[in-house]
Amino acid sequence: MRTVLVDVARRHLLARKRQTLVSLSGIVLGTGFFLAISAMMQGSEADFIHRLIDNSPHVTVQDEFRNPRKQPVAELYPAALVQMHRVKPETETRGIRNYKQSLDYIREIPGIKASPVLLGQGLVSFAGKDEALSLNGMVPSDVEEVSTIGSYLTEGSLRDLAGNPDGILVGSELARILSLERGESITISATTGQKHTFKIVGIFHTGRAAFDQSQVFLALKRVQALLNRPNRANEIVIKLADPYSAQAVAARIEGRLGYKSVSWQEASEDIMSTLALRNIIMYSVVTAVLLVAAFGIYNVISTVVMEKQRDIAILKSTGFHARDIQVIFLTEGLFLGLLGCGLGLPLGAGIMWGLGQLNFKFPGTTQFNRMPIDWGWEQFAIAGAFALIAAVGAAWLPSRKAAKVKPVDILRGAGA
Amino acid sequence: MTEVLLRAERLGRKLEGDVPVTLVHDIDLEIQRGEFIAITGPSGSGKSSLLYLLGLLDQPTSGRLWLEGVETSSFDEDRLADIRLARLGFVFQANFLLPEFSARENVQLPISRRGKLDEPAARSRVEDLLASLGLKEQADKLPHQMSGGQNQRVAIARALANDPSIIFADEPTGNLDTAASAVVQTILKDLARKQGHTVIVVTHDPSFAAQSDRTIRIVDGAIA
Ligand SMILES: Nc1ncnc2c1ncn2[C@@H]1O[C@H](COP(=O)(O)OP(=O)(O)O)[C@@H](O)[C@H]1O
Numbered sequence: 206m207r208t209v210l211v212d213v214a215r216r217h218l219l220a221r222k223r224q225t226l227v228s229l230s231g232i233v234l235g236t237g238f239f240l241a242i243s244a245m246m247q248g249s250e251a252d253f254i255h256r257l258i259d260n261s262p263h264v265t266v267q268d269e270f271r272n273p274r275k276q277p278v279a280e281l282y283p284a285a286l287v288q289m290h291r292v293k294p295e296t297e298t299r300g301i302r303n304y305k306q307s308l309d310y311i312r313e314i315p316g317i318k319a320s321p322v323l324l325g326q327g328l329v330s331f332a333g334k335d336e337a338l339s340l341n342g343m344v345p346s347d348v349e350e351v352s353t354i355g356s357y358l359t360e361g362s363l364r365d366l367a368g369n370p371d372g373i374l375v376g377s378e379l380a381r382i383l384s385l386e387r388g389e390s391i392t393i394s395a396t397t398g399q400k401h402t403f404k405i406v407g408i409f410h411t412g413r414a415a416f417d418q419s420q421v422f423l424a425l426k427r428v429q430a431l432l433n434r435p436n437r438a439n440e441i442v443i444k445l446a447d448p449y450s451a452q453a454v455a456a457r458i459e460g461r462l463g464y465k466s467v468s469w470q471e472a473s474e475d476i477m478s479t480l481a482l483r484n485i486i487m488y489s490v491v492t493a494v495l496l497v498a499a500f501g502i503y504n505v506i507s508t509v510v511m512e513k514q515r516d517i518a519i520l521k522s523t524g525f526h527a528r529d530i531q532v533i534f535l536t537e538g539l540f541l542g543l544l545g546c547g548l549g550l551p552l553g554a555g556i557m558w559g560l561g562q563l564n565f566k567f568p569g570t571t572q573f574n575r576m577p578i579d580w581g582w583e584q585f586a587i588a589g590a591f592a593l594i595a596a597v598g599a600a601w602l603p604s605r606k607a608a609k610v611k612p613v614d615i616l617r618g619a620g621a
Numbered sequence: 622m623t624e625v626l627l628r629a630e631r632l633g634r635k636l637e638g639d640v641p642v643t644l645v646h647d648i649d650l651e652i653q654r655g656e657f658i659a660i661t662g663p664s665g666s667g668k669s670s671l672l673y674l675l676g677l678l679d680q681p682t683s684g685r686l687w688l689e690g691v692e693t694s695s696f697d698e699d700r701l702a703d704i705r706l707a708r709l710g711f712v713f714q715a716n717f718l719l720p721e722f723s724a725r726e727n728v729q730l731p732i733s734r735r736g737k738l739d740e741p742a743a744r745s746r747v748e749d750l751l752a753s754l755g756l757k758e759q760a761d762k763l764p765h766q767m768s769g770g771q772n773q774r775v776a777i778a779r780a781l782a783n784d785p786s787i788i789f790a791d792e793p794t795g796n797l798d799t800a801a802s803a804v805v806q807t808i809l810k811d812l813a814r815k816q817g818h819t820v821i822v823v824t825h826d827p828s829f830a831a832q833s834d835r836t837i838r839i840v841d842g843a844i845a
């Protein structure tokens with residue numbers, strides 16, 4: 206009996222080939238673009254987050270507190286109203302106190318790699334030109350574990366950095382501007398008046414021009430000396446085996462140590478919400494595309510229902526139920542949806558492949574990239590599901606109308 | 622030995638509206654199994670409306686109707702549809718085949734919907750029906766590829782598909798030429814006379830009505 210209904214549905218569509226093809230092409234295009242656009246957006250988002258996770262610490266423990274510390278007098282009289290003017294931060298002791306103890310605690314957390322960093326400013330003078338530098342003082346043997354800078358080295362290696370206490374890694378842009386090469390020396394001065402000469406043991410190229418010009422990596426001990434801050438670190442950078450546990454880990458560390466601990470999600474909150482907004486916009490647009498396609502389907506099935514009043518009356522007078530009639534027209538929607546998927550998903554895959562061949566340049570980068578495309582089955586499933594829902598949804602109203610046809614109304618009208 | 626197949630008691634059908642219309646008014650009627658009944662009357666007198674009520678296609682606004690002893694006025698739409706499918710067959714004036722389906726498929730439709738016969742049994746029943754109505758050659762043709770008379774014979778075959786108790790025909794020869802009319806009339810008469818079916822026919826043709834067991838004349842929605 207099912208097959209009878211399916212058969213009627215099939216023949217209704219086959220009897221109207223041109224109309225069916227027009228509405229079908231609508232859903233095919235809708236599905237194809239839905240898939241391609243959503244795969245592209247998701248691909249670029251995943252790629253972006255991937256880079257974010259790779260290139261930034263998963264958690265950064267900073268040498269400050271999220272909320273100002275309570276003054277001792279306020280702790281002493283919790284019920285009292287305490288007012289204090291001009292509380293001066295302890296500039297001298299800025300930095301993470303006893304960072305080695307903190308590190309010991311952090312390193313007990315499973316799946317964690319942590320390393321102290323001292324960040325500071327420096328200057329390099331060359332041919333009468335001053336270049337400001339961001340000094341990344343790190344423990345050379347830890348660099349590989351907590352940073353991806355090693356993977357961007359075009360010359361030299363991290364081992365050279367570990368092997369030479371006066372070694373330094375500089376970016377390709379800085380090397381270009383100062384005409385520096387690997388093996389050459391560079392003298393860096395700090396605001397403390399200290400100066401030290403380093404040997405370039407590696408050159409990195411990340412593609413981000415500003416980064417490649419300003420960042421240098423060198424031994425923690427040397428930066429401590431340059432800045433006159435022995436035994437201090439102002440950050441502990443952490444990489445996690447599971448980057449998505451960063452928020453929990455950050456909260457745990459902050460709860461224990463008191464220092465502000467920032468997960469990568471928190472650090473890039475604005476970017477994450479931009480991505481979410483982008484997703485909303487994208488899904489609105491592609492859903493609108495499918496909605497238009499659904500109107501095409503609504504149109505063809507409504508037309509069939511209008512034209513087939515007499516056939517509906519025949520079926521009902523023969524003994525078909527209202528439900529059977531509804532199933533017939535819903536099946537027509539389902540057919541169009543399935544065909545739309547069957548042709549639209551390959552079309553979308555074709556567009557995705559085409560987009561994947563394109564090379565383009567992100568703003569602020571110096572190299573070309575392939576368009577990242579998400580080829581995951583979820584993309585196909587979502588596009589297919591939307592197409593089917595749109596098609597069957599579009600068939601819903603006309604099918605209800607068809608189910609309600611009273612055979613005697615048609616028979617009377619036909620003059621029988 | 623007679624058996625009352627269909628019984629109507631003060632059966633009525635009104636249309637509500639700005640100007641209420643009475644289609645059928647207080648019909649009392651008994652039809653025996655195997656009877657061949659003709660319903661006649663002027664155009665617009667309510668013959669079709671009565672037939673729709675008797676055939677459970679329409680529901681009365683007053684009175685009661687028994688089919689094989691079962692009172693049907695409280696049945697819902699699906700239940701009535703099931704009765705039509707299993708026990709009633711309809712032939713209308715013209716063009717009441719599904720245009721995308723061949724003669725064979727049109728006849729098979731009610732059998733498939735009912736689902737009581739397996740596929741081979743259903744197919745052989747369809748072939749038998751088509752053959753008995755002289756449609757062997759037409760089995761694969763679509764309705765528009767056949768004459769009006771052939772179409773009407775396919776419609777009769779379809780009405781017979783589930784071996785119904787009653788065949789209803791509403792002016793089945795109204796659109797046919799004399800020769801085709803004669804064929805269709807003979808078939809309907811034989812269904813009653815030779816095969817023992819109960820046949821109720823609305824007709825304008827006095828000579829056809831004259832061949833029936835009983836003629837019910839309707840004027841202004843009531844038995845005259
Ligand atoms: N939907 C309707 N609205 C108003 N009047 C109707 C409607 N359907 C039928 N009628 C009227 O009801 C009367 C009976 O119609 P019908 O049963 O078709 O008569 P017959 O079959 O004897 O020609 C006719 O006068 C017809 O015009």
Ligand SMILES: [Mg+2]
Nearest residue numbers: 620621668669
């Ligand atoms: Mg009539």
